[in-house]
Every structure is written in C-alpha cells, then in structure tokens.
Amino acid sequence: xxxxxxxxxxxxxxxxxxxFAQRRDLLASSALRTLSELGYAxxxxxxxxxxxxxxxxxxxxxxxxxxxxxLHCVRQYKAECVTRYDHIIESASSxxxxxxxxxxxxxxTLTEEAHLHRxxxxxxxxxxxxxxxxxxxxxxxxSLEQMIWxxxxxxxxxxxxxxxxxxxxxxxxxxxxxxxxxxxxxxGEADAAADxxxxxxxxxxxxxxxxx
Amino acid sequence: xxxxxxxxxxxxxxxxxxxFAQRRDLLASSALRTLSELGYAxxxxxxxxxxxxxxxxxxxxxxxxxxxxxLHCVRQYKAECVTRYDHIIESASSxxxxxxxxxxxxxxTLTEEAHLHRxxxxxxxxxxxxxxxxxxxxxxxxSLEQMIWxxxxxxxxxxxxxxxxxxxxxxxxxxxxxxxxxxxxxxGEADAAADxxxxxxxxxxxxxxxxx
DNA sequence: ACTTTTTCTTGACAGATGTCCAAGAAACCC
DNA sequence: GGGTTTCTTGGACATCTGTCAAGAAAAAGT
Numbered sequence: 001x002x003x004x005x006x007x008x009x010x011x012x013x014x015x016x017x018x019x020f021a022q023r024r025d026l027l028a029s030s031a032l033r034t035l036s037e038l039g040y041a042x043x044x045x046x047x048x049x050x051x052x053x054x055x056x057x058x059x060x061x062x063x064x065x066x067x068x069x070x071l072h073c074v075r076q077y078k079a080e081c082v083t084r085y086d087h088i089i090e091s092a093s094s095x096x097x098x099x100x101x102x103x104x105x106x107x108x109t110l111t112e113e114a115h116l117h118r119x120x121x122x123x124x125x126x127x128x129x130x131x132x133x134x135x136x137x138x139x140x141x142x143s144l145e146q147m148i149w150x151x152x153x154x155x156x157x158x159x160x161x162x163x164x165x166x167x168x169x170x171x172x173x174x175x176x177x178x179x180x181x182x183x184x185x186x187x188g189e190a191d192a193a194a195d196x197x198x199x200x201x202x203x204x205x206x207x208x209x210x211x212x
Numbered sequence: 213x214x215x216x217x218x219x220x221x222x223x224x225x226x227x228x229x230x231x232f233a234q235r236r237d238l239l240a241s242s243a244l245r246t247l248s249e250l251g252y253a254x255x256x257x258x259x260x261x262x263x264x265x266x267x268x269x270x271x272x273x274x275x276x277x278x279x280x281x282x283l284h285c286v287r288q289y290k291a292e293c294v295t296r297y298d299h300i301i302e303s304a305s306s307x308x309x310x311x312x313x314x315x316x317x318x319x320x321t322l323t324e325e326a327h328l329h330r331x332x333x334x335x336x337x338x339x340x341x342x343x344x345x346x347x348x349x350x351x352x353x354x355s356l357e358q359m360i361w362x363x364x365x366x367x368x369x370x371x372x373x374x375x376x377x378x379x380x381x382x383x384x385x386x387x388x389x390x391x392x393x394x395x396x397x398x399x400g401e402a403d404a405a406a407d408x409x410x411x412x413x414x415x416x417x418x419x420x421x422x423x424x
Numbered sequence: 425a426c427t428t429t430t431t432c433t434t435g436a437c438a439g440a441t442g443t444c445c446a447a448g449a450a451a452c453c454c
Numbered sequence: 455g456g457g458t459t460t461c462t463t464g465g466a467c468a469t470c471t472g473t474c475a476a477g478a479a480a481a482a483g484t
Contacts, residue, residue, distance in 0.1 A: 044441060057464070174388075278472065
C-alpha cells in the first residue's frame with residue numbers, strides 16, 4: 001500500500017500516492033461506463049474489469065470491496081456534473097437568454113448523456129435501500145439543488161425580481177421534469193427532449209418568480 | 213395449466229382460473245414485500261419464496277420467469293395506489309381543505325408506506341435499463357400523473373380559477389418533492405415529512421393556479 | 425375406490441458473483 | 455545488476471443465482 005504519505009523522501013511517496021489515486025480514478029471511470037450501461041443491479045466486478053485494460057483481480061488492490069469502488073464512482077461523477085450549467089449562468093446577459101440556454105442545455109444533456117443520468121437515478125434509488133450510500137447521495141443531491149438554485153437566482157437577478165420558490169421546490173420541479181423526460185427518451189419517444197425544453201422554459205418564466 | 217378457459221364446463225374452469233390468479237396475486241404480494249425490503253438488485257426468488265408459505269420451485273409454476281413475476285408485482289402495485297387521493301378529492305368541500313388534506317396525506321404515506329415508495333422509485337429506475345419493464349412503468353407513471361391531475365384540477369375547481377400548469381409539470385413537482393422527502397426520511401431526518409407537507413401545500417397554493 | 429389432474433417440494437444443474445491469494449512481472453532504488 | 459517494493463495476473467474458493475425436472479402430495483373427477 002502506498003497510501004501513507006509520512007516518509008522521509010516525500011517526493012517519491014507523493015508521486016506514488018498520485019499514481020495510486022490516478023489508477024483509482026481510471027478504474028472508477030471504467031466502472032462508471034459499465035454501470036451506466038448495465039445499471040447497478042447487473043454490474044459485476046468482472047464486467048467492470050473487462051471494460052478496462054486490467055484483469056478483475058486488480059480491483060481489490062485499489063479498492064477494499066465493491067461498495068468502496070462504487071462510492072468512489074459517485075464522488076467522481078459528482079465532481080464533473082455539478083457545474084454543468086455554470087458557464088451558462090456566467091455568460092447569459094439577459095433573463096430571456098438565460099432561460100433559453102438553460103432549457104436548451106437540459107434538452108442537450110438529456111440526449112447526449114442519457115446513460116449517465118439514468119445511472120444517477122439508479123444510484124439515488126439504491127440509496128433508499130443501502131444506508132452506506134445515503135450520505136454521499138444526499139450530499140450529491142444537495143449539490144445539484146445548489147446548481148439549480150444558482151440558475152434560478154441568477155435568472156431572478158437578471159429579471160430584477162425576487163425568486164418566489166424554495167431551493168427545494170425549484171430543484172424538485174426541474175428534477176422531476178428531467179426524470180420523466182429521461183424515461184420517455186429512453187423509451188424512444190421522439191418528443192421527449194423537445195417537451196423537456198418547453199417545460200423547462202415555461203416553468204422558469206411562469207412559476208419561479210411567482211405571480212406578477 | 214388452467215389458464216385456458218374454453219371448456220364445456222365453464223364453472224369449473226372458471227373456478228380453477230380464479231384460484232390460479234389468486235395464487236399469483238398471493239405470491240406477488242410476497243414478492244412485493246420482499247422487493248420493498250431489499251430492493252430490486254438484492255431480491256432473489258428464493259428470498260421471495262421464504263417470505264411466503266411456499267417453496268422456491270412454485271414460483272416457476274405460476275410465473276414463466278422472474279421478469280414475469282416482477283411485472284405482475286408492478287401491475288398489482290398500480291391497482292392499489294393510483295386511487296390513493298381520490299377519497300380526499302371527493303370529500304373536500306373547499307380549496308383550503310383539499311390543500312390541507314392532500315398535503316397531510318402526502319406526509320402520511322411518506323412515513324407509513326416508505327418501503328413501498330422506495331420500491332416504486334427503484335423499479336422506475338430499472339425501467340431506464342430494462343426495456344421489458346418500460347411499457348408498464350410508463351403506463352403506471354402516467355396513471356400517477358392523472359391521479360395528481362385530479363387533485364390539482366379539483367383544487368382549481370374549488371377555487372373557481374383555472375389551472376396554470378401542464379399535467380406533466382404538476383406531476384413533476386410533486387413527484388420531485390416526494391422523492392427528495394423519501395430519501396431524507398429514510399436517512400433519518402426528522403423534518404422530512406413536515407417539510408414535504410409544507411412544500412406540498414405551498415406549491416398548491418402559490419403555483420398551481422399561477423399568478424393572481 | 426380408483427384414476428386423472430392439479431399443485432407443490434425437493435434436489436440438481438450450470439453459470440455467475442465477491443473475495444482472496446500465490447506467484448509472476450514490472451518498476452524502482454542503491 | 456541485484457535486491458526490494460509495487461503492481462498485476464489468473465485461478466481457486468464458497469456462495470448464490472435462475473431455471474428446470476422428477477416425483478410426492480393433494481384435489482378433483484368419475
């Protein structure tokens with residue numbers, strides 16, 4: 001194990017730690033790909049290894065057990081996705097434009113990253129059963145809520161009006177819309193993305209700021 | 213097999229068919245209990261049988277395979293739950309009362325039937341991966357949307373004002389709120405039910421009918 | 425009472441799964 | 455280049471899985 005850092009020659013140790021962490025991330029990426037393809041229930045360690053350049057034994061060298069690997073996947077997933085809309089927030093110069101960009105981005109990620117999103121919903125459901133997942137999942141969910149809140153409050157700012165919603169309610173409605181759209185999209189319904197875009201825009205315009 | 217009904221003596225055949233269907237329902241109930249306890253990923257046929265009064269072999273006498281059993285569970289679950297709020301709709305005599313009753317009922321079923329609800333979300337996530345589940349899940353989801361729509365439109369009627377939301381948006385926000393509350397509730401957060409009740413009420417009052 | 429049909433149990437099967445381990449390969453250090 | 459540490463492999467393990475089939479038990483039919 002190279003996880004211990006306290007050593008005389010810190011350069012070497014640090015390098016080893018980095019390499020160790022790098023391998024963990026690499027394997028977690030393979031796991032993420034496999035999980036998003038098959039779902040939690042159907043993903044085995046051997047399948048994950050086959051989607052990587054290593055053999056199945058190596059997984060227990062870098063992770064204590066399957067749960068630790070999956071937790072690592074969740075954390076890695078989080079780091080990438082909670083800033084999804086931030087560049088839209090920063091570059092929008094009017095409320096209407098922010099609204100359009102946000103709705104378009106929702107529809108785009110629905111179609112382009114559908115498999116990753118379905119894994120997220122699958123994992124969140126697993127958290128309802130497996131207590132060891134719950135803390136991380138709740139934290140990630142909270143980060144997503146904040147991400148939505150940044151969009152919503154920036155929209156209100158550009159509209160020079162206050163937000164009329166709780167962060168929790170705002171997240172709930174967009175999350176609910178997205179989830180439904182995902183189910184429809186994967187079911188082959190061609191309108192799913194367009195409907196999501198339309199619904200997203202109308203919710204932002206009509207409800208987020210409350211009655212006028 | 214007694215599934216064929218076309219026989220001279222229909223009384224007998226009918227009785228056998230009924231008994232056959234009855235056993236299927238009984239076994240599906242055991243399966244439902246097991247699934248809601250362990251989740252889809254961790255539920256085996258032997259575990260289901262152990263939660264019933266039969267041995268594991270009988271499951272393949274009444275169901276072709278595991279998928280058929282689970283599909284039957286989903287359909288049975290649907291029959292019970294899509295009318296959950298109908299008596300509230302019928303007995304409410306004012307908009308405010310309907311709002312309160314609905315919010316209270318949401319909070320009540322969250323705490324009392326949490327395990328069944330988590331199974332629903334688990335199964336809906338499975339539908340994102342397993343195409344053979346999708347049709348039933350989409351249909352059940354649609355039924356739930358209609359159930360919410362009945363509440364919302366009755367609330368508007370009692371308020372003598374029109375609904376300002378799509379059925380899809382209305383369902384999304386209540387479903388999103390419920391899902392989040394469920395995760396929090398199972399995570400031991402004491403406020404989960406109260407927050408759900410509060411959020412549900414405020415969404416109904418402030419957003420469903422749009423700006424005044 | 426005897427036969428037929430329906431229902432249920434038991435054990436077996438082939439394959440998959442998480443985990444561990446011994447041994448080889450590779451990288452690294454002096 | 456020899457010795458040490460780190461990394462990787464492939465196989466073994468015990469257990470669990472869905473499925474099936476043969477026959478016991480129970481019920482129905484005559």
